[in-house]
Amino acid sequence: MASGTLLYAQSGGVTAVINATASAVIEAARARKVKVLAARNGILGALREELIDTSKESAAAIRALAHTPGGAFGSCRVKLKSLQQDRARYERLLDVLRAHDVRWFLYNGGNDSADTALKVSQLAAEFGYPLTCVGVPKTVDNDLAVTDCCPGFGSAAKYTAVSVRECALDVAAMADTSTKVFVYEAMGRHAGWLAAAAGLAGDGENAAPHLILFPERPYDEADFFAKVKATVERVGYCVVVASEGIQTRDGKFVADAGGGKDSFGHTQLGGVASFLAGRVKDALGYKVHWALPDYLQRSARHLASKTDVEQAQAVGRKAVEFALKGMNAVMPVIVRTSDAPYRWKVEAAPLSKIANHEKKMPANFLRKDGYGITPAARRYLEPLIRGEAPPPFGRDGLPKYVTLKNVAVTRKLPPFAG
Amino acid sequence: MASGTLLYAQSGGVTAVINATASAVIEAARARKVKVLAARNGILGALREELIDTSKESAAAIRALAHTPGGAFGSCRVKLKSLQQDRARYERLLDVLRAHDVRWFLYNGGNDSADTALKVSQLAAEFGYPLTCVGVPKTVDNDLAVTDCCPGFGSAAKYTAVSVRECALDVAAMADTSTKVFVYEAMGRHAGWLAAAAGLAGDGENAAPHLILFPERPYDEADFFAKVKATVERVGYCVVVASEGIQTRDGKFVADAGGGKDSFGHTQLGGVASFLAGRVKDALGYKVHWALPDYLQRSARHLASKTDVEQAQAVGRKAVEFALKGMNAVMPVIVRTSDAPYRWKVEAAPLSKIANHEKKMPANFLRKDGYGITPAARRYLEPLIRGEAPPPFGRDGLPKYVTLKNVAVTRKLPPFAG
Structure with missing residues (x-):
């Protein structure tokens, strides 16, 4: 039995498989007789000393965690600033880790979490506290550097492709007398990974989705309208997938243009799909419907990708392995060794290469006209x-x-007002 | 081999399982050596003489139809008027049926389709043309009279309950620092059947969905806000399910209040969830998200209810059986014989009892406070x-x-300008 405790925390937007990672972390640690605490609501729980004793959970419950969406211990949207600016919070964090004899800290999140884990490891070294910090990848945005893909993305991508394929069949059946244009809004504020995944729903000029709008390409309304019209005239209907983050040529979010106040002075939380639907209806006169799956796309565990679940579990197991080996300030990343047959493995990458970086979609993934994906994608x-x-x-x-x-684990420290 | 042809047509909004009905119809007719034509785009195809020869499809394709969403032959939103007002169209319909030796007409749809099938049968009798008309039930709205439930509803209901359960886990995990109120918009313009189904996602005061808004109860904003606030304070977050058709006390659709033009003078196709989200944010200051699954909820064949698929196939088989027996102007309806264990059978009901009726949700399905469902529901x-x-x-x-x-079947008649 290793001495000391492992602390696991979830960070940022949760996914359909982040709990699969948690499940793998706990099972791997249990197999090595290492005690696992979990922070309630991510880093906040670590700061507040709100810790959860996972040894109270049955083996069956931890197994079931692998197929449960959401974040079982709670997550949060909190980004610590630099060591200088947020010194007090970093020191508190270290106090809590020390108070509970935490020797391994696993932080399951995106870029920001990798950055936090890195800084905590630096501070621990500065204070001479023996701590191994490991970042664990997670994000439906698929925008982490180094790793070939991010656990959480594959399932959201599958949800997107399946949903678009299904609703396109609905639209096709009704187009003669009803909806001719359907707009599906995909998550992706900065990169169009999920919108790109919608492209898997069909292939060829007449297959849905007919038009994909990416944040990587400026939104040109006149060109878009012309393409919608041509598609309706050619195919009978048009299925559009729009990234929430599409921008006009001058860098303004299209969604913001549709937001703001309605005629009653109330906040109208528009979204891109709603805005585009209204514009297309006004300009082209077609009957338009749209869908905004929002959190459904990242919580649809019922439609998870098996590849994604396996990778989420693999990075969890590897994170424990790396931590117990004392591999500090690393993240288990997915390395693709072959496309066909698809093969991958998990390796360690330094957090410094991942923290605060953002992986963009490669330019050769977007079709030349900007409205679809390439064979490489x-x-x-x-x-x-x-x-x-x-x-x-x-x-x-x-x-x-x-x-x-x-x-809850009994508190050992006074409350922290930070 | 029976003499004559069977014509099958799909009508109104399609569902995840209307093709399961089509598949059963074609298989049952093939087993009896009866030729099946399908109308392209519902009744329009019958009027335009755009008929499809289903004998050209392989047995494997017809089998696969049972698990394919949408409407394989196309559907339409066209309601024929009374025999007096739409005489020319009814007569054209009869001409087309006669030209293709159609002796059995199966119309797969909702109230309106039952009405059309009934009128066609009356006109055929008037003209002495031997025709058996059978309505086949279908609608996610679950609002057909006589039948215990409507094929298509169960799958949309399952999609709704599963989606709400999943996204509620997401919201719960993030509520400490992110979204506190989530609004899910369910289809249902006149009756809250799908919103009610969301209630299956959880049970008890603190389980999501915490508040359901039904079109059966007037929307009272002050009361709703108070309930949202109390829920957030008690549970930490609040998941709301809203029927698209909720109305204020004076009978106005709430969605219309949020629609209209945005600040740029463009049509803003709001929807209820978007409107409520904006109002809650303004009034209570919570971070709010919302989802509008739109057609996804009625095309999600990947999440179909097995009960629903079996019933969709059963009514298809029975429709063929009734038709070939010459049971005119009837619809196969689902009769529940037991709740636990759940047992059902299919019987024939006269179309006259179904046409133009609308089944409301029983009053005892809604909780007294109007925001949830009862054990009976x-x-x-x-x-x-x-x-x-x-x-x-x-x-x-x-x-x-x-x-x-x-x-396509070769045309035998001149075009019809109706």
């Missing part, structure tokens, strides 16, 4: 949505998701 | 979402949906 994306890993369903027709007991 | 709804019937998925991670050849 398909080669990259397709393996990530491959395989099904449905949760068990109950007699009641609903997936059986677990709720943990989340038993 | 659960007893009714739960069996309808029971069981999984996923489509086969390909190596590419996507469901394998079939596209039919839809070979």
